[in-house]
Amino acid sequence: MICDGDACIIAGSEAKMKDYVSRMNLKGSPAIKRTRFGEIKKGLGLGAAYCFDEESYGRFYPSAQKAGIKAGPEDFSGETPTGLHFVRVGKMSVSGN
Template identity: 50%
Template sequence: MQVSDTKVIGYFAYRSSVDVICVDVDACLIVDSEEIMNSHVRQNLAEHSGRLKIKKTRFGEIYTGLMLGAAYSFDEPSYSRFYPLALAAGLSVEKADFRQAQSSGFHFFTVRIAK
């Protein structure tokens, strides 16, 4: 295990192991804090807010998910933690332009690894 594997990137929310909060159709949402996740759920998924669990996620978990074909959408603070570790791990990821994304009404940056 690499030291970077244990670095906390952000938080994700789920109802069960197969029911994770996603945006951009199928991308697991990773945000900076529990408070931000709670706010996102209240604003967009209010009917599920009482049944959610929120958990820290680490770089190693996200890396494994990406290698298995999962997609992840990050807010700006969580992506700023993920990006340098992803580059160091040899992932082909883009530098996110959150200003451009926000101008089009989207607040997250999605990463998918092409197979």
């Protein structure tokens, strides 16, 4: 997980996270942190937003359903202008980012 100010980005692997970081114009080297479902659930309860890639959303979604978190199935097959597809969960959720 890294946070960009608007939302925390959750990637399915450290390699993917490093790829996402390299595509972003970030100052310095952001700290990459492993994040567990309980931490995400707590953050959502505090009003945080998270953006998941396909792999991480696949891990998050079943636990979210069991916990009663508002999240639905997501279709990652569509192309985006950047070639990246994230699902935003939390404050002002919008899918397909």
